[in-house]
Amino acid sequence: MSEQLVYSVSEEDLGNQQAGPALVEQTRACMQKNGAVGINNVFDTALLERVHQAYIDRYEVVGAEANNKQVGDKRSMLAVEIKPPFSDVELLLNPFLMPIVTRLLGADCILDAYTAVSSLPGAADQHVHVDYPYLFEDEALSQSLPTYTITVAVPLLPLTPLTGTTRIWPGSHRNPSGWKEPPPIKDSVSLFPEFGGCYLFDARLQHGGTANLSDRSRPILYLVYTRPWWRDYTNFSNQKPLNIDAAELATLSDPIKTLFRFA
Numbered sequence: 001m002s003e004q005l006v007y008s009v010s011e012e013d014l015g016n017q018q019a020g021p022a023l024v025e026q027t028r029a030c031m032q033k034n035g036a037v038g039i040n041n042v043f044d045t046a047l048l049e050r051v052h053q054a055y056i057d058r059y060e061v062v063g064a065e066a067n068n069k070q071v072g073d074k075r076s077m078l079a080v081e082i083k084p085p086f087s088d089v090e091l092l093l094n095p096f097l098m099p100i101v102t103r104l105l106g107a108d109c110i111l112d113a114y115t116a117v118s119s120l121p122g123a124a125d126q127h128v129h130v131d132y133p134y135l136f137e138d139e140a141l142s143q144s145l146p147t148y149t150i151t152v153a154v155p156l157l158p159l160t161p162l163t164g165t166t167r168i169w170p171g172s173h174r175n176p177s178g179w180k181e182p183p184p185i186k187d188s189v190s191l192f193p194e195f196g197g198c199y200l201f202d203a204r205l206q207h208g209g210t211a212n213l214s215d216r217s218r219p220i221l222y223l224v225y226t227r228p229w230w231r232d233y234t235n236f237s238n239q240k241p242l243n244i245d246a247a248e249l250a251t252l253s254d255p256i257k258t259l260f261r262f263a
């Protein structure tokens with residue numbers, strides 16, 4: 001039987017408005033073993049629809065792509081401007097995610113980057129990659145370390161086999177099979193959480209976006225939570241990883257400011 005990679009926030013946790021110990025333990029164990037986990041029922045779908053519309057209005061307009069980083073065929077990344085609705089507390093400090101994120105990264109974790117990757121209609125499969133260089137030249141040593149950076153991927157529309165999703169190689173953050181790049185497709189899994197869900201992956205995981213065979217673009221938010229000493233020094237040459245101005249930062253609550261303390 002194949003490994004469980006997608007979990008759901010239970011009715012009880014929904015009622016308590018917080019991830020309970022069972023979900024935290026299941027998702028922690030899954031992240032440790034597989035380097036990724038999908039979680040359903042995390043976000044209010046009405047909020048995601050508002051964010052999606054704001055994304056379309058701001059970024060799917062001619063000229064908006066000037067600073068985007070190309071990350072594959074018809075696929076680019078932009079640092080979203082952190083203001084409503086992108087600055088909603090449910091996105092930045094989600095009560096179902098933060099107990100999991102802080103369990104894995106420590107209570108003093110920070111947000112290092114907040115971006116969106118969008119694949120346009122007709123985008124081909126993305127190359128298989130890890131998002132950042134390993135911490136040390138010694139790969140085995142780097143792979144033996146505990147998790148230090150987690151990307152939370154939040155699809156802004158329902159993912160289907162037509163829109164595509166992200167394909168991951170479970171366990172590749174530790175690479176026990178000694179895969180060389182690219183690892184065999186047969187060992188990959190395409191994650192399809194329900195709309196309102198998300199998936200988390202370890203910074204060392206091999207992954208790649210799949211083709212977009214639909215007629216709509218497929219924006220996915222990427223919130224990169226990390227231990228406070230880590231920075232992405234490779235992906236931001238002409239964009240700021242946290243695109244927020246001082247006036248907007250001043251309006252945020254203290255717990256969010258703490259998460260942004262290196263912005």
Ligand SMILES: O=C(O)CCC(=O)C(=O)O
Pocket residue numbers: 071075077117118119126131165166167207208209210220
């Ligand atoms: O488009 C996707 O689903 C994945 C994109 C991605 O993994 C990346 O750009 O690093």
